[in-house]
Amino acid sequence: MAVATKLQADVVVAGSGPGGATVARELARQGKRVLLLERGIDQRAHSYYGTYAGALIYSDHRSLLFTQEGLNIIRPLMVGGATSMYCGCAAVPPDWLKGKYGVDIDTEVSETVEELQIAPLPPELRGRASTRVAEAAQALGYDWQPQLKFMSPMRTRRFSCGAKCMLGCRCGAKWSAAEYVDEAVAAGARLLTRATVERVLVEGGHAVGVAGLLAGRPFSVTAGTVVLAAGGIGTPRILQASGFADAGQGMTMDVTSMVYGFVKERGAGNEPPMTWSWEDRETGFMLSTLIDPWLLYPIITALKGWRYPLYWPRWNNILGVMIKLKDDVSGGVFRDGKISKPLTAHDRPRLQMAENLSRQILCKAGAEPADMFMTPLRGTHPSGTVRIGTMLNSDLRTETPGLYVCDASVFPEALARPTVLTIIGLGKRLARHLASN
Numbered sequence: 001m002a003v004a005t006k007l008q009a010d011v012v013v014a015g016s017g018p019g020g021a022t023v024a025r026e027l028a029r030q031g032k033r034v035l036l037l038e039r040g041i042d043q044r045a046h047s048y049y050g051t052y053a054g055a056l057i058y059s060d061h062r063s064l065l066f067t068q069e070g071l072n073i074i075r076p077l078m079v080g081g082a083t084s085m086y087c088g089c090a091a092v093p094p095d096w097l098k099g100k101y102g103v104d105i106d107t108e109v110s111e112t113v114e115e116l117q118i119a120p121l122p123p124e125l126r127g128r129a130s131t132r133v134a135e136a137a138q139a140l141g142y143d144w145q146p147q148l149k150f151m152s153p154m155r156t157r158r159f160s161c162g163a164k165c166m167l168g169c170r171c172g173a174k175w176s177a178a179e180y181v182d183e184a185v186a187a188g189a190r191l192l193t194r195a196t197v198e199r200v201l202v203e204g205g206h207a208v209g210v211a212g213l214l215a216g217r218p219f220s221v222t223a224g225t226v227v228l229a230a231g232g233i234g235t236p237r238i239l240q241a242s243g244f245a246d247a248g249q250g251m252t253m254d255v256t257s258m259v260y261g262f263v264k265e266r267g268a269g270n271e272p273p274m275t276w277s278w279e280d281r282e283t284g285f286m287l288s289t290l291i292d293p294w295l296l297y298p299i300i301t302a303l304k305g306w307r308y309p310l311y312w313p314r315w316n317n318i319l320g321v322m323i324k325l326k327d328d329v330s331g332g333v334f335r336d337g338k339i340s341k342p343l344t345a346h347d348r349p350r351l352q353m354a355e356n357l358s359r360q361i362l363c364k365a366g367a368e369p370a371d372m373f374m375t376p377l378r379g380t381h382p383s384g385t386v387r388i389g390t391m392l393n394s395d396l397r398t399e400t401p402g403l404y405v406c407d408a409s410v411f412p413e414a415l416a417r418p419t420v421l422t423i424i425g426l427g428k429r430l431a432r433h434l435a436s437n
């Protein structure tokens with residue numbers, strides 16, 4: 001049997017998405033010995049980064065991960081986590097996070113907005129088709145607004161942010177958490193890739209480290225503080241293997257679908273994703289502009305039925321409205337590896353309302369009602385699997401001293417909006433809490 005590698009740190013962080021990268025960066029800057037463990041590798045320098053081949057290489061199950069109900073989940077496993085393939089949207093945290101759960105991250109979020117210069121894209125880069133959809137919605141009385149972005153033409157000399165940036169950003173316009181990882185390392189943190197954390201080590205009721213596999217060989221880390229940031233699916237799995245039976249019971253997903261319509265004019269497909277958005281807070285859904293990348297379109301629509309990929313030649317004539325539903329907590333991430341996300345009786349009519357409104361908007365924008373269709377549901381934000389108020393206190397601590405969680409799994413309810421700014425805010429707040437203790 002191979003001898004386990006033994007490592008030591010003040011703080012060990014599992015997962016390098018926005019949650020883990022933020023905590024690692026902040027604590028390293030404060031002089032803590034931080035060890036950041038990531039099961040994937042840094043893919044940014046590879047020639048396939050940001051291509052369709054790349055999306056097959058670095059996403060769990062080659063991008064074909066499904067819940068038992070058939071929702072497709074894209075789960076990038078690499079340095080930077082899902083921000084490597086996200087749409088670069090930013091949204092301030094919902095009011096209820098502070099009002100109902102006592103988690104105030106206003107200062108941390110404002111600081112991040114300033115630091116990363118989060119703002120909408122300039123009008124000329126929001127896309128003609130996307131702007132046409134937003135104007136149609138506005139004409140119907142819905143106050144669609146330019147979406148805040150972690151993306152700026154100022155970050156690059158060659159802004160070319162079409163729909164393909166969801167495969168990984170090649171032009172450099174989009175911020176990803178991998179940049180915070182770089183800054184953590186520059187501040188003294190140690191990053192180990194191909195390091196899969198399997199379980200938390202607990203002694204005398206206290207978390208004392210983690211154990212797992214480093215490039216396939218056993219390793220363990222002794223640390224005074226353990227932060228799990230392996231994402232809405234990864235974190236509950238580590239906790240389950242460590243004896244926390246409640247982890248992964250119930251989840252939220254911001255269940256997502258696209259409603260598509262077609263117009264005569266060409267040029268819609270290559271626009272940056274999600275440049276305009278609107279929220280119905282009362283009903284609980286968000287609408288935004290989005291079209292699936294060219295090669296993903298036939299794959300995704302084939303899940304709906306054989307005739308839908310036949311619209312592929314008209315991909316460049318699509319207008320798209322994306323729905324994100326504030327879904328109830330349901331289903332979960334289970335020990336046998338299965339993931340379930342059923343819609344509840346409360347979810348279904350609200351999704352129907354969102355679809356009806358999307359069709360109305362597309363119609364107003366000039367799309368033919370006869371051609372319109374809604375794609376199968378998908379899950380872009382696996383979250384709410386280790387919830388604040390259920391398994392965590394408002395400082396993100398578990399019932400085991402020394403063991404914290406900081407990623408999308410902590411959301412007590414579905415956000416139904418972009419998650420990353422909230423996760424960064426939580427990461428900064430947790431780092432401050434840990435430093436002051």
Ligand SMILES: Cc1cc2nc3c(=O)[nH]c(=O)nc-3n(C[C@H](O)[C@H](O)[C@H](O)COP(=O)(O)OP(=O)(O)OC[C@H]3O[C@@H](n4cnc5c(N)ncnc54)[C@H](O)[C@@H]3O)c2cc1C
Pocket residue numbers: 014015016017018019020037038039040074075076077078079080081082083085086087088089090091166195196197198229230231232234235238274380381382406407408409417418419420421423
């Ligand atoms: C296609 C797509 C578009 C999106 N668009 C947006 C958007 O525009 N705006 C927005 O705010 N959000 C967006 N999101 C969602 C957002 O990217 C995620 O919610 C967010 O990245 C979650 O952060 P996290 O820290 O919880 O986990 P993740 O980003 O999932 O990171 C977790 C990390 O942990 C690693 N890991 C997992 N298990 C282990 C283990 N056992 N040991 C060690 N490491 C492990 C993973 O490899 C991964 O790197 C999008 C998501 C997708 C898929």
